[in-house]
Amino acid sequence: MNKDFQANKAAYGRLFQAAEAVLPNAYAPFSHFQVGAALLTEEGKVFTGVNVENSSYGGTICAERTACVKALSEGYRNFEAIAIASSGGTAFPCGICRQFLYEFAPDLIVILGEDIGHLMKYTLKELLPEGFKL
Amino acid sequence: MNKDFQANKAAYGRLFQAAEAVLPNAYAPFSHFQVGAALLTEEGKVFTGVNVENSSYGGTICAERTACVKALSEGYRNFEAIAIASSGGTAFPCGICRQFLYEFAPDLIVILGEDIGHLMKYTLKELLPEGFKL
Amino acid sequence: MNKDFQANKAAYGRLFQAAEAVLPNAYAPFSHFQVGAALLTEEGKVFTGVNVENSSYGGTICAERTACVKALSEGYRNFEAIAIASSGGTAFPCGICRQFLYEFAPDLIVILGEDIGHLMKYTLKELLPEGFKL
Amino acid sequence: MNKDFQANKAAYGRLFQAAEAVLPNAYAPFSHFQVGAALLTEEGKVFTGVNVENSSYGGTICAERTACVKALSEGYRNFEAIAIASSGGTAFPCGICRQFLYEFAPDLIVILGEDIGHLMKYTLKELLPEGFKL
Numbered sequence: 001m002n003k004d005f006q007a008n009k010a011a012y013g014r015l016f017q018a019a020e021a022v023l024p025n026a027y028a029p030f031s032h033f034q035v036g037a038a039l040l041t042e043e044g045k046v047f048t049g050v051n052v053e054n055s056s057y058g059g060t061i062c063a064e065r066t067a068c069v070k071a072l073s074e075g076y077r078n079f080e081a082i083a084i085a086s087s088g089g090t091a092f093p094c095g096i097c098r099q100f101l102y103e104f105a106p107d108l109i110v111i112l113g114e115d116i117g118h119l120m121k122y123t124l125k126e127l128l129p130e131g132f133k134l
Numbered sequence: 135m136n137k138d139f140q141a142n143k144a145a146y147g148r149l150f151q152a153a154e155a156v157l158p159n160a161y162a163p164f165s166h167f168q169v170g171a172a173l174l175t176e177e178g179k180v181f182t183g184v185n186v187e188n189s190s191y192g193g194t195i196c197a198e199r200t201a202c203v204k205a206l207s208e209g210y211r212n213f214e215a216i217a218i219a220s221s222g223g224t225a226f227p228c229g230i231c232r233q234f235l236y237e238f239a240p241d242l243i244v245i246l247g248e249d250i251g252h253l254m255k256y257t258l259k260e261l262l263p264e265g266f267k268l
Numbered sequence: 269m270n271k272d273f274q275a276n277k278a279a280y281g282r283l284f285q286a287a288e289a290v291l292p293n294a295y296a297p298f299s300h301f302q303v304g305a306a307l308l309t310e311e312g313k314v315f316t317g318v319n320v321e322n323s324s325y326g327g328t329i330c331a332e333r334t335a336c337v338k339a340l341s342e343g344y345r346n347f348e349a350i351a352i353a354s355s356g357g358t359a360f361p362c363g364i365c366r367q368f369l370y371e372f373a374p375d376l377i378v379i380l381g382e383d384i385g386h387l388m389k390y391t392l393k394e395l396l397p398e399g400f401k402l
Numbered sequence: 403m404n405k406d407f408q409a410n411k412a413a414y415g416r417l418f419q420a421a422e423a424v425l426p427n428a429y430a431p432f433s434h435f436q437v438g439a440a441l442l443t444e445e446g447k448v449f450t451g452v453n454v455e456n457s458s459y460g461g462t463i464c465a466e467r468t469a470c471v472k473a474l475s476e477g478y479r480n481f482e483a484i485a486i487a488s489s490g491g492t493a494f495p496c497g498i499c500r501q502f503l504y505e506f507a508p509d510l511i512v513i514l515g516e517d518i519g520h521l522m523k524y525t526l527k528e529l530l531p532e533g534f535k536l
Contacts, residue, residue: 030268030325033536050207052234055233056233056266058327058330061199066204069199069204072200073183075159095497095504096324097324102497127530128497165402192463226400229365229370229396229400232396233364261398292477295479298536320475324501334471340429341424368461
């Protein structure tokens with residue numbers, strides 16, 4: 001945990017709330033597990049994303065990746081933090097999303113928790129040690 | 135080919151141009167093949183996307199899926215047409231993207247071609263016959 | 269439909285039965301939809317596969333791709349036909365699998381149906397027209 | 403690092419050699435980065451896999467997942483260790499493969515290194531802390 005966690009607690013709370021706010025947009029007819037993500041760029045812009053499932057489960061794209069491709073497609077490539085909320089409690093990013101985000105921001109701050117009163121903070125590197133990048 | 139192709143030629147040209155416009159945002163350090171997509175919702179809104187590659191190739195998300203998750207995360211689920219442009223000539227959507235889009239719009243109109251003067255028009259159903267949907 | 273369908277009906281039936289035989293090995297705790305595939309190489313060898321789901325739905329690998337990577341990892345790259353069986357009736361291959369198989373065998377014969385008495389035959393090209401290949 | 407590393411050094415070396423042995427079967431026309439994996443089941447059986455790339459990069463399946471679906475499709479679900487070799491030096495598993503293997507064996511031992519003289523040993527849990535599983 002970084003030492004500036006307390007200092008930024010309010011900012012991270014707001015990012016988490018942005019992630020919660022988009023939960024209704026999730027397309028999760030198979031798992032009924034809705035996930036929302038809010039990605040903060042270094043410029044201070046926030047991009048939100050939701051999970052989008054597919055009849056061929058392998059086609060599913062998680063909320064974190066949705067937020068990331070959204071930001072990239074708008075020309076933003078430098079990311080500071082991502083918050084993840086779900087309809088079912090604390091949601092750690094899956095390995096696919098860790099891999100995807102690692103490409104752009106190994107030092108990304110990851111904010112998640114059961115609710116805004118119980119947020120935890122990690123770095124992406126902590127969640128994907130010895131990450132794979134060409 | 136739908137009979138209204140000629141009638142909408144100008145509209146499809148504009149959608150294709152929207153796809154071309156985002157090509158510089160593509161993240162394609164491995165294939166050097168930049169792809170842009172523009173997805174038109176039934177409400178008349180356009181969402182653009184680019185391909186985002188990953189060091190683990192399997193993590194790559196194509197432009198078409200980027201545009202689609204972007205629209206969904208903003209609350210749009212009814213799609214009318216998608217245009218696809220690339221840095222390397224005519225780009226047909228891959229099977230993964232066909233599967234992904236099919237979930238929401240089997241009748242989606244797909245516009246693509248070498249350049250705006252040579253656009254072709256398909257329906258998604260034509261490109262994914264006997265599509266798989268739960 | 270190819271004209272030699274009747275001639276090979278027995279052979280395709282056997283391939284379909286090989287696909288059915290591995291259904292119990294499927295790992296489908298989320299969809300409860302078990303799929304089995306049997307891939308016939310040009311050398312006459314049969315490789316079977318099952319679907320393997322994942323808690324992160326996007327990590328799921330279908331039976332068809334399992335059979336294909338299995339064959340490839342054993343040094344076989346030339347494929348003649350694939351049969352697909354499922355626990356829930358006729359299962360057409362998803363777009364991801366069509367894309368995956370197309371890389372190696374656009375002319376692959378695809379055998380599927382509700383049961384051995386009602387098999388249908390397609391070519392992969394018919395199921396993925398204008399397939400994408402670099 | 404587990405304390406029994408020295409004791410099993412010979413066994414891990416043999417597993418790594420099994421991974422190296424299948425490198426020629428890799429299908430890596432895009433990255434030219436060949437990867438081989440060897441998965442050891444609790445019953446003592448070894449399943450090997452290679453990476454299989456696809457024109458749609460997102461369709462790519464890594465060596466580790468190939469080995470895993472191969473074992474599963476043959477009815478094996480309990481895994482003890484996996485070794486990973488590549489044509490380009492030490493290859494850590496990508497996040498997708500970590501996620502995929504985690505479903506079955508969070509305590510899996512992961513063996514990798516530049517060559518058989520420089521093997522390292524991890525547990526999957528170390529490489530995917532706070533892993534996501536439904």
